[in-house]
Amino acid sequence: MKFQNDLILRAARGEDIERYPVWLMRQAGRILPEYRAVRASLSGFKELVETPERAAEVTVQPVDILGVDAAIIFSDILVVPEAMGLEYQLIEKKGPWFEKTIKTEEDLIFAATDFDIEDKLSYVLEAIKIANKEIDGRVPLIGFAGAPWTIFCYMTEGQGSKTFSVARKILYTNPTLAHELLNRITNVTIKYLKAQINAGAHMLQVFDSWAGILGDEQYAEFGLKYMDKIAAAITEVPLTLFAKGAPSSLSNLGEMNCNTIGIDWNTNITDARRIVGENRTLQGNLDPCALYSSHSEVERLTNNMLNSFESKRHIVNLGHGVYPDVDPEKVKTFIKTVKNYEIKY
């Protein structure tokens, strides 16, 4: 595939770049009025996720409107547990909610692995194909999935939580069940990511949103082990691993078969580089709240971050998803500042 702009792929691979590439987690589906117009025409977030033409449309919007260096397919990490047998709802102002959850071995009937992923999640794969047609080679398209530990959290807890104590309880009371479920999620996730590649994803990112709630030993056993299995299985396209809130996992992530490691806004870039070394690209990490500042302050804070880079191996992003009430004009200032920045490496 030949791209008009393949900056992000080159940055991921550690090749020479003329400037740092930039995109934003949650760039599709949060801040743009054009997105809200599409969403308002449907019954809600889930219908949008499941309607390939519209999902593709909001995927492409940030490429057209914001000028980002990559698109990311508009979807949700919870399509995987749903495909396995646990339907979810998204409750306004509350977040995801699962009626059924996995508590015992018997509940594993709701954690199927023997289904045709291309069929069950065809709406995502179709959206990828349509989005790529519309992007028409301008920029690469990123596919994604939740990390097994994060998906496990939702499949057992059934909803968001400050402590995820229901999910974490199982690690102590029934580690065998935990590993069985994590293995199943991992196997399905690998198939799902491969299907996204086949459908046309040019890069992949695995999000471990709840990495930070486990201590190091448990995260190694119940989190990183499965991240590693996924990383080992993905050889076709550049892969980004993002363990939010778990900076102590950086050295382990740096040894996995990945190109890029995401860092949140609480992680010091110099520290992360020292730990990860020169053979991985770092992605991040402006505080999403920085985009609430004035335009000149957004510019200053973005330049501060760029000045702290000591390598060409960076993909610029926020340290978390962009917040819904951020002014898109501030996002444009962020992107413009990155594009105007003269790379030293």
Next chain:
Amino acid sequence: MKFQNDLILRAARGEDIERYPVWLMRQAGRILPEYRAVRASLSGFKELVETPERAAEVTVQPVDILGVDAAIIFSDILVVPEAMGLEYQLIEKKGPWFEKTIKTEEDLIFAATDFDIEDKLSYVLEAIKIANKEIDGRVPLIGFAGAPWTIFCYMTEGQGSKTFSVARKILYTNPTLAHELLNRITNVTIKYLKAQINAGAHMLQVFDSWAGILGDEQYAEFGLKYMDKIAAAITEVPLTLFAKGAPSSLSNLGEMNCNTIGIDWNTNITDARRIVGENRTLQGNLDPCALYSSHSEVERLTNNMLNSFESKRHIVNLGHGVYPDVDPEKVKTFIKTVKNYEIKY
């Protein structure tokens, strides 16, 4: 004051101890059936907080029933913002909720400092006096307050949040307002802590529950600066500082005028000791979820933690508040294991 058991005070000061002292954050007011009976006789959590006799009663329960080495006064960190002018409610399964919040300079009328704390929070001080009478010198009584940054989060956001983006936004858009409010909270908190000492608190702990949502630079400016002011002002009794989720603040905390530093279950004890050095006591840090394990596993995990101590300067606790659905018998196993452990230092 002469105690039958002053182990925790000696551990805080780094004096010799015959065994490690142990207590649990949230030991009062969560797990005991005896607590639930008291609470069921009242309209709810807030009435209990505001009724000194009953607050004292549940404060003493864990001393009688669990055999902990300290009591902690049953109260809530949100009594401070309420005293300043922002009333809160506790909504079942949702947590705290404030009708009014601080968004602009005008809202600072709801952040008063010129009131008589001994009068406004007399119910807490009265509860301390009654609890001490009932404890009758068996163990010391711990007083506490929220750290200014955490109180700021609630006063601006008005409720719990995964990101506290409303609170953090102010740090970018109006840092002057942020510092004004943080200064006010700090001044009131110092007065409040001193009042607790006068009422009979033998130790104090300051909880920064939301330390972990700020990057290092912002936490230094908007969090640690005010923790430091409090620490400098408290010279009468041993002080514990707990910045949950912010292990990178350990070296700064270790330079403050405190005896003890709390560590959460995600923090490696050996790392914490290396950073903090030998001149501070560490408090923590068993994963609260470990208490969901079998009795033998609770014992094993507790001994593992104790074996990782390389100093006498430890107060044993969980790495976070005990979860409400933990079996009190498991808590007893945890405590018994600590009491039976032979200290090497």
